[in-house]
Amino acid sequence: MNHEPRDSDFEARVRGSFARQEAMKTLGARLTRVAAGEVEIALPFRADLTQQHGYLHAGVVAAVVDTACGYAALSLTEPGAEVLSVEFKLNLLAPAVGDSLAARARVLRAGRNVTVCAGDVYALHAGSEKMVATMLATLMTVRT
């Protein structure tokens, strides 16, 4: 889907907001791609973010793909608007193990107040990638 941004400076706005997310720093996530309606976040594997079987915790997976969905939505708003997650659903398809994760989100519907995004999470390992989770998310635009 092609999306027309309402703010030509959307990338700076997304990158600035991401830099203020303390949780992303704590998890070690990086913003690896910002386009109009599409965002990718990378998360290197870390043993201190795992659940009891040694896979990355589902909440950590949710954190990066929810954030990617949020910034995909934010990339299409006008300057000054903010975006909040209303809800998301995450299906876990395979263990989140490997060298790193890539969470890729895209806007499915950009409304004035409500945006819907989809995001897929891939585990990258030794040069190959495998889809390990998929999210559908609903976000709300807030204007102050």
Place this chain on the structure above:
Amino acid sequence: MNHEPRDSDFEARVRGSFARQEAMKTLGARLTRVAAGEVEIALPFRADLTQQHGYLHAGVVAAVVDTACGYAALSLTEPGAEVLSVEFKLNLLAPAVGDSLAARARVLRAGRNVTVCAGDVYALHAGSEKMVATMLATLMTVRT
């Protein structure tokens, strides 16, 4: 709902598995209640787990309530069984701010292979509590 545990030692099994979740240690979460089909996890507020507005990140909220749902499910399995999250949906109802969060999960349906749980998240602040999120989760029992 009253649930009959299949393993009289379920609490030790849940506590042992929780102790192996490195992500829970990293987030500072604690297991505050374990009953048959019901689990509570507490998470003290920490500025390094916030999103861009200073609220606890939705992924952090998801991590604690998904974990609570997982252990509510595990509390009802037979010894030796494991539980994996298949999917969850989280609705965010209010900003996750305050002194701490309490995530309270309960089993709605305990099947042989598939368990469904609900979990609510409360923000605790100065002695009062407010519901800030609610989850429906589906879990799969794995036998090795």
Place this chain on the structure above:
Amino acid sequence: MNHEPRDSDFEARVRGSFARQEAMKTLGARLTRVAAGEVEIALPFRADLTQQHGYLHAGVVAAVVDTACGYAALSLTEPGAEVLSVEFKLNLLAPAVGDSLAARARVLRAGRNVTVCAGDVYALHAGSEKMVATMLATLMTVRT
């Protein structure tokens, strides 16, 4: 949760809108309770609404509880506003069989533009009732 209606005539507005839902007539659903932020819909069992095992089809279950969620949301809007479903998640807990279904929805969060509702579906049979499904739904208020 207690909700304060913004429109003292909310019940008439809800009943009028329900009466314009052709799908509800086709399914044989009836609006059995309208309160501020709470709605119940009943659906008598009908063999022509079943799936391959003779249970009421999950889509039929979704239709009645989504409608109950929508009207719970509409009961709290101001006059003239409309409500649209943005998304819902339905967990099916037990076969939807019996004499009839009762779908009971309540508002969890009533925002200016976004409302979140929960709805449970009970199968009624020979005087007893059993929860067979549960929904979390997000709705959008539309003003024209």
Place this chain on the structure above:
Amino acid sequence: MNHEPRDSDFEARVRGSFARQEAMKTLGARLTRVAAGEVEIALPFRADLTQQHGYLHAGVVAAVVDTACGYAALSLTEPGAEVLSVEFKLNLLAPAVGDSLAARARVLRAGRNVTVCAGDVYALHAGSEKMVATMLATLMTVRT
């Protein structure tokens, strides 16, 4: 994704089961494509299936795409197995209006007991099509 069927007769099994779904007959839905892990269902528009604005009811949309997800899952099981919906989430992206709907589902993960499917719904009108809804669904395989 390419899926290897475990039953060379999967199409007959899917078509036979669909024919036993009374709800699909009542709604006027037809099975328009059956492949290994992929199913399409068509639903001609009917005014008696609409909600209060004249669009097809979200529950009707859910019914056809949940059914498509179920049969995509069933197409990959061994003979004799049955599939039940555990849960689904549906995001409504645009009004479901037009000449007909096409619900297209595909398997994302085919496990022994748990299958995950995605389904998109398109409104067809005057030769063009538009995505109006998207579903993520979890299904359970039952063996008797």
